[in-house]
Amino acid sequence: MSTQGRGLHGHVLDILGPEITAGEYPPGSVLRTDELAHRFDVSRSVMREVVRVLESMRLVESRRRVGVTVLPICEWNVYDPQVIRWRLAGADRPRQLRSLTVLRSAIEPVAAGLAARNATAEQCAELTECALGMVAHSRGQQLEAYLVHDMAFHRVVLTASGNEMFARLGDVVAEVLAGRTHHDVMFDDPDPAAVTLHVQVAEAVRERDAARAEELTRQITVGALQELDILAPRVEF
Amino acid sequence: MSTQGRGLHGHVLDILGPEITAGEYPPGSVLRTDELAHRFDVSRSVMREVVRVLESMRLVESRRRVGVTVLPICEWNVYDPQVIRWRLAGADRPRQLRSLTVLRSAIEPVAAGLAARNATAEQCAELTECALGMVAHSRGQQLEAYLVHDMAFHRVVLTASGNEMFARLGDVVAEVLAGRTHHDVMFDDPDPAAVTLHVQVAEAVRERDAARAEELTRQITVGALQELDILAPRVEF
DNA sequence: TCTCTTGAAAACGTCTTACTAATGGGCTTC
């Protein structure tokens, strides 16, 4: 599921983007538009469009007489979904997974609290449905079905918060959850305690108990962090 | 401080981007590359590069035989610093300011907690210095000088957290703080309670008291939210 | 020898033109 297989432009981006985010060109490296165009066998026009996009992601900077310079990580637009996908697919996947999980631990509890205030009746119903789906598939090697409901659950919470910045993290959280199931070691069945917590969050939101929804969600994210510490301890801090 | 006045490309972007984020073209509106090129008096090449960048921000989508379609807000990359700047400069500034402040209230307490664990001795010193600077300029119409130290304080906390996702929000927080001082009604002097809280956060971080740093920062952000409610109640939720 | 000036080379920036390709809508046909 690359972003835009459409067009030569998207194709080149799908190769060059991951290379840069993987750190194959150290910060300060200089690429030449013409060379890249030749390498990918595309016209300079196409190559220029690719560079423009990379530039808007702050992965590179283009300067006259110098070339296309790779920027240090601290400059990157690390919230760009495309950049996140590239990094998750690449070498510093563990690091990215950790920073995203920490991000979740900050965002989701607050989002859940807001959801308890702002969720529509329909969203409350969706939430309950997702939680029940998680329960239903929590035993007997049904990780895929479980994952679907888990992703949906968190997406509904973030959307129901009513804050667009939170809502936009739905995709990111989904990828983190999917990553946990697909790439990393995952226990045969999800932690029963976590399943229960999801059900309780749905309850709390339905009952408009913001404080409880927040606290329960905090427990979920703390659990996710601990799980990460067990599987891949001390990758960064 | 527009992103890149460099080049025709940047110039067109600085006009078209704000127009789109201001909602001047309702979602589903169709723009034609040729028309835009003619309107801005640039070549189609330049216009195509602009469209590519807008596309990477998910503000528009380009399809053959159709044109450049404006996407609904829910598709936008709302974490793109450029998009944030455009929106802050435009019509839905209040809405953007509110969602960013809510975001702050989720992120900063957690970041402060992490900072208490991870901050270097140098960062602790910087933090104290910033807090003292805030105190020094907290009375007598020195809002500008106060703002400088306030922005620096929060940037250091976010950086010291050691999480790159948090660190990258330094600019955003700075713009929110600057916006509060410059564009919105601001009391003559900053709230003394807030000043004290900053000093205490610096203390807590220095003493490695994560829980206290988190709780104190939570009070700061809650204050910011309340302030927003007083100045511009009920803009969205 | 050091500095300042000047010039040229290098790389991106822009424009133009031509051509290709896909796709949505209208037209025809059954």
Added chain:
DNA sequence: GAAGCCCATTAGTAAGACGTTTTCAAGAGA
């Protein structure tokens, strides 16, 4: 009325020429 074909439309790609800025080095002068 439905299905399928055809074409106008608009973006996608390519190639080449020229402009512009920036850097760096060579040369002139002190």
